[in-house]
Amino acid sequence: MLKRVHFPTSVLPYLLVAPQIIITLIFFIWPASQAIYQSFLIEDAFGLSTEFVWFENFTHLATDDLYLGTFGRTIFFSVCVAVLSMSAAIVLAGFADRVVRGATTYRTLLIWPYAVAPVLAGALWVFMFNPTLGIFPYILQFAGIDWNHYLNGSHAMMLVIFAAAWKQIAYNFLFYLAAMQSIPKSLIEAAAIDGAGPVRRFWDHIFPLVSPTTFFLLVVNAVYAFFDTFGIIHAVTQGGPANATTVLVYKVYNDGFVGLDLGGSAAQSVILMALVIAMTVVQFRYVERKVEY
Amino acid sequence: MTHSRALFFGAASMALTAGTAFAQTEISWWHAMGGTNGERVDKIAADFNATQSDYVVVPTYKGNYTETMTAAVAAFRAGEQPHIVQVFEVGTATMMAAEGAIYPIEKLMADAGEPFDGNDYLPAVVSYYQTPEGELLSMPFNSSTPVLWYNADALASAGVEVPTTWEEMKVAAQALVDDGMACGFSFGWQSWVMIENFSAWHDLQIGTQENGFTGFDTELTFNNDAVAARLQEIADMQDGKLFVYGGRRGDSLPMFTNGECGMWLNSSAYYGSMVSQAEFEFGQAQLPVDLSVADAPQNSIIGGATLWALQGHEADEYKGLAKFMTYLSSPEVQAWWHQETGYVPITTAAADLSAEQGFYESNPGTDTAIEQLSLNTPTANSRGLRFGNFVQIRDVINEEMEALWAGNATAQEALDKAVERGNELLRRFERSVN
Incomplete structure (x- = not known):
C-alpha cells in the first residue's frame, strides 16, 4: 500500500531553486534571446542605425560559400579531434587499468593535461611547432618535411587538431578508466582462463562493455570540438592561413568582434545554439537508449 | 562600532576621490600601442599633465587595433565610452558612418576655442581623414607609408x-x-x-x-x-x-x-x-x-591610426581634450615621436624641426616616407580610401x-x-x- 503524504504548500522550495533559476535566466536565457533578436537585425557597429530584416542574415549565410566551407571544415575538425583523443585515451586507459605498481602516479600524470587552460595548451604547441624555432619542425626536416603552419593550411589544421585532441585525452582517459574499473574482474578472469590474451580480452570484453562511455564521450567530445577549442585556435593560428583553420565558433568571433558585423555573427551563434541543442537531444533521447549493455 | 567605523572610512574615501575629481578633469584615452610605443604614449600623456593642472589625460592600453576598436564600440553601446580612442585607418569608414558617436576633431577644436589650422598638417596625412568638404574628422597620431x-x-x-x-x-x-x-x-x-x-x-x-x-x-x-x-x-x-x-x-x-x-x-x-x-x-x-x-x-598613402573623440561627455572635458590635441600636434612632441618610432610627423613644422635637429642627415633615408607622401598634392585617387x-x-x-x-x-x-x-x-x- 502506498501512503500519500501531503506537504503544506510553502514558498521555501521556490526560494531554494530561485538562485539557480535567476542565474539561468540572467546568464543563459537572456543572452540567448538577445542573440536571437540580434540575428534578425542588420546594424552598424555603434547601434545607431538598425534595420529589422527577418531571416536575411540566415539566407545570406546559407548562400555564402565561405560559411558552408567553414561548416564542412568544422565537422572534419571535430571528427578528427574526437577520434584521435578518444582512441588515445582508451589505449592509455587500457594500459593504466592493468598496471599494478605505481598506478596512482601513472593516473595522475595522465590526467595532468586536463588542468592546462586551452590558451596555454595552444601556446605550448605554438612554441613546439614554430617553423624557425620549434623542436618539431627541426625533427621533421630530417624526414624531408618542410613544416610551416603559417603558410600551409593542412599543416595548420593538423596542428590545431593535435593540440585540441591532446588537451582532451585526459578527460576521456578519466571516464574510460572509471568504466574499465567497474567491469567485474570475474569476467576478465574467466576470459583469461579460457585462453584469451590481453588484446583479445580488450576487443571482446572491455571494448563492448565500455561502449556506453564511448557514446557519452562521443557527444561530449563533439561539443568540446565545436565550442571549447576557440582558445586553442586563437592562440595557435587565429583561423589562418587563408581561413584554413576557421571553424564555426571562430568565425562567430571573427565576424562579430573583428569585422563588427553583429547581425551576421549573431545569426551564426543562433545556428550553433541550435546545433548544441540538437546534440543534447540526441544524447538523451537516442544514444542513451540504443546502447546495448 | 565596526559599522560606524566602516561607514566613516567609506565616506572619507569617497570624499577624497570626489575631491580629486573636482580639482582635475579626467580625460580617458584608449590606445593600441603595446611595448615600447606604449611607454612613449604614457610619456606624452604624463608630459601633458605636467604642463597644466586642470586636466589629467589617462592613457589605457586596450590590446591590438581590433580589440581597442571593439572595446570602444562596446563601451559606447553601454554608455561608458572613453573621450579618445585610437582607431586604425581601415576602421575609418566605420567610425565616420557613426555620426552620432563621433565628435569631429576640427569641430571640437572650434567649439572649444582652440586654434586649429588644417594647413599646418601634411596634406597626404590629413586628407585620409577629411570629409569631402575638407573637415578633419580625427587627429592623425601614428602614420606610416x-x-x-x-x-x-x-x-x-x-x-x-x-x-x-x-x-x-x-x-x-x-x-x-x-x-x-x-x-x-x-x-x-x-x-x-x-x-x-x-x-x-x-x-x-x-x-x-x-x-x-x-x-x-x-x-x-x-x-x-x-x-x-x-x-x-x-x-x-x-x-x-x-x-x-x-x-x-x-x-x-x-x-x-x-x-x-x-x-x-x-x-x-x-x-x-x-x-x-x-x-x-x-x-x-x-x-x-x-x-x-x-x-x-x-x-x-598612409597606414596607421588616428585619435577619434567620442560623443557623450561634458563640454569642459572636451575643452581639455582640445588642449591635449594642440599639445600632441606641437612640433616638439611630433618631432620626438617621429624620430623615436619611425612614424611620419603629422605637421610640416615637425618635419622641419626634425630636419633642423639634423635627424635626416645622421639617419639617411628616414625622410623617404615624408617625401613620398608629399610628392604631389593628393588627387581623388591618391588621398586614401574609405571603404566599410x-x-x-x-x-x-x-x-x-x-x-x-x-x-x-x-x-x-x-x-x-x-x-x-x-x-x-x-x-x-x-x-x-x-
Whole structure:
C-alpha cells in the first residue's frame, strides 16, 4: 500500500531553486534571446542605425560559400579531434587499468593535461611547432618535411587538431578508466582462463562493455570540438592561413568582434545554439537508449 | 562600532576621490600601442599633465587595433565610452558612418576655442581623414607609408643600383639571385602595399565615389589591367625566386633581415626593427614606378591610426581634450615621436624641426616616407580610401592574392574574385549604416 503524504504548500522550495533559476535566466536565457533578436537585425557597429530584416542574415549565410566551407571544415575538425583523443585515451586507459605498481602516479600524470587552460595548451604547441624555432619542425626536416603552419593550411589544421585532441585525452582517459574499473574482474578472469590474451580480452570484453562511455564521450567530445577549442585556435593560428583553420565558433568571433558585423555573427551563434541543442537531444533521447549493455 | 567605523572610512574615501575629481578633469584615452610605443604614449600623456593642472589625460592600453576598436564600440553601446580612442585607418569608414558617436576633431577644436589650422598638417596625412568638404574628422597620431627597403651590401655585391622602376626591380632581383641570394624581393601587408599604394602611386582608382570618400555606394575597381599586369609579372617572377611570398602583415620581415631577400616592400615604420635586427647596411628608397602605367609617381598613402573623440561627455572635458590635441600636434612632441618610432610627423613644422635637429642627415633615408607622401598634392585617387567592412575586405584580398601566389589563379582572376567578394561586403556595410 502506498501512503500519500501531503506537504503544506510553502514558498521555501521556490526560494531554494530561485538562485539557480535567476542565474539561468540572467546568464543563459537572456543572452540567448538577445542573440536571437540580434540575428534578425542588420546594424552598424555603434547601434545607431538598425534595420529589422527577418531571416536575411540566415539566407545570406546559407548562400555564402565561405560559411558552408567553414561548416564542412568544422565537422572534419571535430571528427578528427574526437577520434584521435578518444582512441588515445582508451589505449592509455587500457594500459593504466592493468598496471599494478605505481598506478596512482601513472593516473595522475595522465590526467595532468586536463588542468592546462586551452590558451596555454595552444601556446605550448605554438612554441613546439614554430617553423624557425620549434623542436618539431627541426625533427621533421630530417624526414624531408618542410613544416610551416603559417603558410600551409593542412599543416595548420593538423596542428590545431593535435593540440585540441591532446588537451582532451585526459578527460576521456578519466571516464574510460572509471568504466574499465567497474567491469567485474570475474569476467576478465574467466576470459583469461579460457585462453584469451590481453588484446583479445580488450576487443571482446572491455571494448563492448565500455561502449556506453564511448557514446557519452562521443557527444561530449563533439561539443568540446565545436565550442571549447576557440582558445586553442586563437592562440595557435587565429583561423589562418587563408581561413584554413576557421571553424564555426571562430568565425562567430571573427565576424562579430573583428569585422563588427553583429547581425551576421549573431545569426551564426543562433545556428550553433541550435546545433548544441540538437546534440543534447540526441544524447538523451537516442544514444542513451540504443546502447546495448 | 565596526559599522560606524566602516561607514566613516567609506565616506572619507569617497570624499577624497570626489575631491580629486573636482580639482582635475579626467580625460580617458584608449590606445593600441603595446611595448615600447606604449611607454612613449604614457610619456606624452604624463608630459601633458605636467604642463597644466586642470586636466589629467589617462592613457589605457586596450590590446591590438581590433580589440581597442571593439572595446570602444562596446563601451559606447553601454554608455561608458572613453573621450579618445585610437582607431586604425581601415576602421575609418566605420567610425565616420557613426555620426552620432563621433565628435569631429576640427569641430571640437572650434567649439572649444582652440586654434586649429588644417594647413599646418601634411596634406597626404590629413586628407585620409577629411570629409569631402575638407573637415578633419580625427587627429592623425601614428602614420606610416610603404617604402622600398634594400640590403645595400647585397646590391653592391651584385653590382646593381637601388631600383627606381619595376623594370629595374626585375633586373636587380635577377642580379641578387645570380649573386647567390635565396630570393630577390618580398613584401608584406600585400593589400596595402601592392594594391592600395600601387594604385595611389600611379594615380589609379581603387574604388568608385573617389575611393569611397563621397558615398557608401562605392564599388571596388582595382581589378584593372595595370594592377593585373603588375601582379601577374610578380607571380611569374616566382619561377627564378626573383620574388618569394612570405606571408601576411610583417611575417616576411625575417626573410629580409636574415639576408634571404635583398629587397622588401613594406611600411617605413619597420625602421626600429631594421635597426635592431639587420646586420648589414640597409636603406629605404621610394617605391618603384611602373613606367607602363605612369611616367612619374603621384604620392603614396598612409597606414596607421588616428585619435577619434567620442560623443557623450561634458563640454569642459572636451575643452581639455582640445588642449591635449594642440599639445600632441606641437612640433616638439611630433618631432620626438617621429624620430623615436619611425612614424611620419603629422605637421610640416615637425618635419622641419626634425630636419633642423639634423635627424635626416645622421639617419639617411628616414625622410623617404615624408617625401613620398608629399610628392604631389593628393588627387581623388591618391588621398586614401574609405571603404566599410575593410578589415574583412583586406582578408578577402589576402586570400585571393595567396591563390595567385600559389598558382591557383591568374592575376586577373584573383583580382576579379577579390572585387566581386569585396563589393558584396561593401553592400552589406551600406545596408548597415543606412
